[in-house]
Ligand SMILES: Nc1ncnc2c1ncn2[C@@H]1O[C@H](COP(=O)(O)OP(=O)(O)O)[C@@H](O)[C@H]1O
């Protein structure tokens with residue numbers, strides 16, 4: 188096989204791993220709370236600034252900056268739920284979507300005020316590594332492994348714990364949950380915290396590959412939503428698989444054309460999928 | 472055993488402008504099995520939902536184990552010893568049988584007993600053990616009903632509320648469900664069972680209430696109700 192094509196395939200898979208985290212986070216929150224966090228990519232943006240600030244400005248060790256970032260964005264997820272989503276839970280879904288969309292602009296605006304529109308880079312890089320016959324960026328490979336670990340931890344939590352099982356149950360039938368001794372409001376909070384933590388982890392993996400600026404969310408937010416819809420909104424496994432599919436399409440598209448063109452191809456693919464399977468590729 | 476007595480006093484309840492219960496009073500003593508029968512739309516399900524806090528009465532009160540349930544959040548009732556098997560079972564079809572049981576053991580008090588109670592449920596329904604890794608939604612109606620009852624038992628209740636457990640099941644399976652209710656009773660559990668299958672339920676319970684359009688139309692010992700000519704004509708197809 189053409190080594191460059193092989194490299195594009197490997198990079199596509201690595202890219203898919205990074206897409207997978209925010210997709211899982213969005214799907215988790217949507218499945219449980221039934222609200223789409225339109226500002227999800229901006230939560231990631233805040234996390235990226237947090238890592239940059241604590242590491243580059245404050246001189247903290249990188250692992251500590253990562254841990255604080257994940258915790259901070261988890262708290263942001265909880266605040267988003269308590270202050271914006273919960274008061275609107277009984278209202279039509281469009282109001283909730285618009286409200287979280289408002290938060291998107293607030294976060295962009297606040298980030299611009301505090302950090303200006305300058306691009307901020309972390310400046311950490313790992314040496315390239317040889318995987319099979321191709322060289323891949325060590326940073327990308329590490330990010331991919333961390334993303335898989337995060338996804339695996341989430342899966343184990345949902346599969347093997349009481350709260351995780353309740354989260355999967357509530358996604359199907361919320362009215363009956365009190366009869367099981369489950370307080371739905373508490374499960375919403377937990378899901379929002381985990382959704383935030385996943386955004387925080389995604390921020391850690393992105394900041395090492397991508398400069399942060401107030402509008403950085405626009406570079407991966409839309410594609411994240413597309414992947415969620417393609418995999419079937421609320422369907423964790425479907426979203427996970429669709430993330431890799433999109434990663435491959437973008438990366439291989441970039442191999443044959445330009446990166447810009449590859450996003451056009453990805454978007455065209457999304458539209459075709461929506462025509463053929465409006466319920467999502469992996470909907471049951 | 473004063474703890475397990477349930478009393479409902481002059482409860483009025485409904486949905487929005489619609490009133491479904493008009494001053495219903497009812498009592499279940501510890502160790503008793505009590506039935507609530509009546510036609511479709513009489514308010515039987517509403518009554519159980521009032522007891523388990525899913526809807527609040529407009530007036531009247533509900534007491535369990537000496538405690539007023541009016542201000543107690545619904546999700547804390549399983550920890551107090553009330554387990555409710557809802558109408559249409561409401562299993563989680565995409566979870567396995569064992570995962571459904573795990574959700575039933577969600578409360579902090581129930582978790583340490585998960586394995587012991589699960590094994591007990593499996594001895595009550597050996598079928599559940601065979602199917603423990605199967606998705607609940609793929610089982611037959613009778614098996615799903617057994618699983619729903621098992622899920623309710625996982626919280627270690629003092630009283631079990633059953634909403635039409637025999638609905639939609641084949642006659643042979645109906646028999647199995649009522650046999651099961653008998654065995655659960657023998658283990659000392661208090662049972663309040665709502666049924667449209669009047670003939671069957673009167674053979675299982677000690678006493679029963681007849682609910683008609685949100686009011687208690689009759690009550691009494693099962694044998695007396697089964698012999699009552701009006702009840703026979705309306706519910707037992709007798710003359
Ligand atoms: N969610 C609801 N909203 C409005 N009315 C309801 C609702 N549920 C039940 N009802 C009405 O309340 C009455 C009693 O219903 P229900 O308690 O389900 O009766 P049963 O269980 O005896 O068949 C019926 O007239 C029914 O139409």
Ligand SMILES: [Mg+2]
Pocket residue numbers: 515516517558635
């Ligand atoms: Mg009913």
